[in-house]
Amino acid sequence: MRHSFEVRIGPVGFRIGSDWRAPIAHLETLYRDYPKPLDGVPDFTVRLFARRPWRRFLRPSVEIGGDYMLPEAAPLPLRQGLLAAEMAMNLQMALGARRYLLLHASAVERDGRALLMTGISGAGKSTLATLLAARGWRFMGDEFALLDPATGLIHAFPRLISLKNDAIAAAEAAWPTARMGPLMPATPKGDIRHMVPDARAIAAMDVPARPALLVFPRYGFAPEIRAVQPGEAFVRMTQASTNYVALGEAGFRALTGLIAAVPSVAVDYPDGASAIAQVEALWAEL
Amino acid sequence: MHDSLYHGPPEGGLLVAPLDEFTAVYHRASGITHLLTEPAPQILAILGEGALSLDALLDRLGLDYDLADGTREALAARLAELVESGLVERA
Amino acid sequence: MSDETRSYQDPADHGSAAPSADGVGAEAVPTRRRVLALGAVTAGAVVSIRPALAQTVGSVLNCEIPVPDPGRAGSYIDADGKVVPARTKGAFPPSSRPFKGEEVKRAMANGSTLPGTDSERSRAYVKYIRRLQRGQGGFTCFASLQMPRG
Numbered sequence: 001m002r003h004s005f006e007v008r009i010g011p012v013g014f015r016i017g018s019d020w021r022a023p024i025a026h027l028e029t030l031y032r033d034y035p036k037p038l039d040g041v042p043d044f045t046v047r048l049f050a051r052r053p054w055r056r057f058l059r060p061s062v063e064i065g066g067d068y069m070l071p072e073a074a075p076l077p078l079r080q081g082l083l084a085a086e087m088a089m090n091l092q093m094a095l096g097a098r099r100y101l102l103l104h105a106s107a108v109e110r111d112g113r114a115l116l117m118t119g120i121s122g123a124g125k126s127t128l129a130t131l132l133a134a135r136g137w138r139f140m141g142d143e144f145a146l147l148d149p150a151t152g153l154i155h156a157f158p159r160l161i162s163l164k165n166d167a168i169a170a171a172e173a174a175w176p177t178a179r180m181g182p183l184m185p186a187t188p189k190g191d192i193r194h195m196v197p198d199a200r201a202i203a204a205m206d207v208p209a210r211p212a213l214l215v216f217p218r219y220g221f222a223p224e225i226r227a228v229q230p231g232e233a234f235v236r237m238t239q240a241s242t243n244y245v246a247l248g249e250a251g252f253r254a255l256t257g258l259i260a261a262v263p264s265v266a267v268d269y270p271d272g273a274s275a276i277a278q279v280e281a282l283w284a285e286l
Numbered sequence: 287m288h289d290s291l292y293h294g295p296p297e298g299g300l301l302v303a304p305l306d307e308f309t310a311v312y313h314r315a316s317g318i319t320h321l322l323t324e325p326a327p328q329i330l331a332i333l334g335e336g337a338l339s340l341d342a343l344l345d346r347l348g349l350d351y352d353l354a355d356g357t358r359e360a361l362a363a364r365l366a367e368l369v370e371s372g373l374v375e376r377a
Numbered sequence: 378m379s380d381e382t383r384s385y386q387d388p389a390d391h392g393s394a395a396p397s398a399d400g401v402g403a404e405a406v407p408t409r410r411r412v413l414a415l416g417a418v419t420a421g422a423v424v425s426i427r428p429a430l431a432q433t434v435g436s437v438l439n440c441e442i443p444v445p446d447p448g449r450a451g452s453y454i455d456a457d458g459k460v461v462p463a464r465t466k467g468a469f470p471p472s473s474r475p476f477k478g479e480e481v482k483r484a485m486a487n488g489s490t491l492p493g494t495d496s497e498r499s500r501a502y503v504k505y506i507r508r509l510q511r512g513q514g515g516f517t518c519f520a521s522l523q524m525p526r527g
Contacts, residue, residue, distance in 0.1 A: 073440060
């Protein structure tokens with residue numbers, strides 16, 4: 001591993017090793033304002049490697065590895081090396097995180113309270129978080145929200161925001177001065193572009209927030225708001241957490257505690273502006 | 287069959303979190319979370335006080351609750367589910 | 378006496394639901410002789426939460442499914458999707474390359490053929506994939522296709 005990079009995102013430190021310079025160069029540029037791992041000791045290791053020595057040069061193909069690996073991971077072409085690095089960091093978190101209960105949700109904060117948005121791919125978690133952040137909310141993360149079982153607080157994990165297809169233009173419109181990564185067309189998940197979170201999000205990444213509202217957004221429907229019963233919200237969140245089972249008793253207490261403390265609401269919306277309006281109205285009623 | 291006793295988990299063996307019509311339960315011995323709806327939480331609460339046969343449980347439920355048109359067969363089905371999930375043992 | 382169950386609500390509030398903005402789901406405190414439905418014989422009252430392993434793979438990774446799995450490399454696939462010895466009459470040879478999760482998802486969703494195969498062979502491969510069990514190569518990838526990715 002001739003090239004490497006270290007970065008801390010929220011409470012989690014990563015060390016990324018790579019057989020190629022290019023993905024590391026992207027990471028260095030995009031994460032340049034982020035801190036290094038606490039005391040220089042990372043929590044997770046990521047490796048971007050060539051399966052055979054000659055694959056470093058011939059149709060270079062990036063395999064994903066690290067502390068935690070899945071044998072079925074498919075390699076990505078080198079031009080999508082940044083995506084490979086981000087996916088590999090996600091994988092380490094998804095499989096290895098034990099200190100926090102991972103919720104597959106985006107999170108934004110206002111007045112010390114967190115709004116969580118969770119749902120299937122395409123529901124709008126990343127886009128909504130980006131739009132809300134443009135309207136004064138503090139961005140905490142678009143992929144994982146970290147729930148501390150000891151305190152019930154949400155900790156920020158503000159990675160590069162992963163925008164797909166139509167969301168790219170929407171986010172660029174909301175954040176015209178944002179720093180963006182390379183456009184990667186035709187990845188396995190569609191066109192992808194990464195956006196660097198704003199300076200405020202980076203500066204506040206160590207400030208947790210009390211969860212106050214859990215939203216299940218659905219994009220492409222007439223505007224409607226429905227309460228989600230606690231039982232249903234609980235089950236959906238067990239499926240939206242990659243380490244709920246691994247955390248055992250602590251996970252159960254943390255998740256039932258969250259559901260007991262926080263109202264759950266389904267929000268159907270036709271476009272970003274409608275979603276923002278509905279969310280702001282719900283927040284005002286809390 | 288008539289006399290087998292149904293045992294709930296030992297003292298401290300369950301974490302119970304009522305949510306709404308559903309109750310979430312964490313079974314410490316297995317680490318599995320189950321979602322229960324009535325009458326399962328009520329059955330577990332009673333079995334927590336001591337093992338009972340099907341008929342004794344039916345009687346006890348009838349004392350605490352109005353069972354309306356609930357049948358012995360229905361209770362047997364609920365117990366079978368609880369046994370299958372590992373929350374109750376039949377001895 | 379009933380220390381083995383611990384409620385996360387106010388202990389006096391046996392059945393009370395979580396507070397919510399809409400005030401929904403508040404269950405009455407069970408009093409003596411309230412109605413308790415035992416349910417129909419065929420109904421269910423217990424659901425076990427399955428681990429969200431599939432979420433892990435589906436949301437964070439680009440995965441692929443080899444046919445057959447590496448542990449049985451070289452074996453053939455019969456028309457029912459079962460793994461049979463190499464060169465079994467009427468069975469199909471292994472796939473020359475693993476299939477991407479997206480390719481398998483498409484084939485299962487709209488019946489299109491897997492890339493590089495004809496319709497009979499594709500059907501056999503899809504049946505093989507549907508039969509994958511935990512522990513066999515490709516299972517987690519397959520499972521991730523079944524669950525909505527979030």
